[in-house]
Amino acid sequence: MADTKASEESKELTDRDHLRRIGLIWLVLTLVCVPLVIFVLGPHLPPGTDSEQARNQQEDNTVLAAVATPVLLFIWVYIGYAVKNWRIPADTPVEELQDGPPIRGHRGFQTAWIVITSVTVFALFVFGTQELWTDYGSGTGSGSSPVWTPAGYSTNAKDSKLLVVQVIGQQWRWTYRFPQYGGVETDTLVIPAGKTVQFDVTSLDVIHSFWAINLGVKADANPGNNNIAFVEDPSVGPVDIRCAELCGTYHGAMAQTGQVEKQADFDAWIAGQIVLHYDLLPQLPAYADFYIPQTDGGYYDPSQVTPPAVDSGLPPPPPAPAPSSAAPSPAPSSS
């Protein structure tokens, strides 16, 4: 009875009245939900706030969610309104079921649709491009010549004022090499808090992707390629690391926990690593931007070799023996 009354009532309303009601409900919900998305949901969005990059990306995700909210609400409000007001009564015989009348050629609606969607998408395009450009190269896939470089960056790791960490992916583990610390290699990532770190990401075999989730860094690891990404001002705590490119059977096993330490703790750790691996250092190939295992049986492309800079406070390791082209070199130690 109430249903019939309601549907009779809605029949008396013009399209314009319905539109006004839908618009009003949408407006109220939008005014309530957008601030909730920005101020309540936003601070919980990934990738968190553990570095400058992460904070920027969290802001980007908040902007995207805030822009998407009115669109989503319009769809939900319209569906809810239509279900409530234009539903065919349940006892309608099947043969009487039919589609509603088609809507054609409403200039105002078509114009508004095109303008609103175009402005939204174009604004997001400009915003997204600007954010990629200025958000410090993380994930831009700029390769060895990053679009954005922080102060202190140098194309040669030796001259860089930043801490350079070479990230080497292979099936199925990560190795980290520190060219400014005698080229020592480690199997865990430790970096100092509050600094800018440059990740030179490469691979020994197939394509991997170095994803330091809570630092907001994701960079593809391509064999024969040096893909550079930066992280600024990381805060002390664990780093959640994954491989983000399906790379074979044990792809899922490339998950690891690194650590951001206070500078003094990092200094102690890296000095300890050098002492631990001191005898092995001469057996490592000279530092290079990437490994090319196939070329001459060695692990680095000789044309890419740049001498390592040692500023660990320890004496530099003895010079590496001349590479032999007859037999393949042993795999570099990663532990």
Ligand SMILES: [Cu+2]
């Ligand atoms: Cu992988």
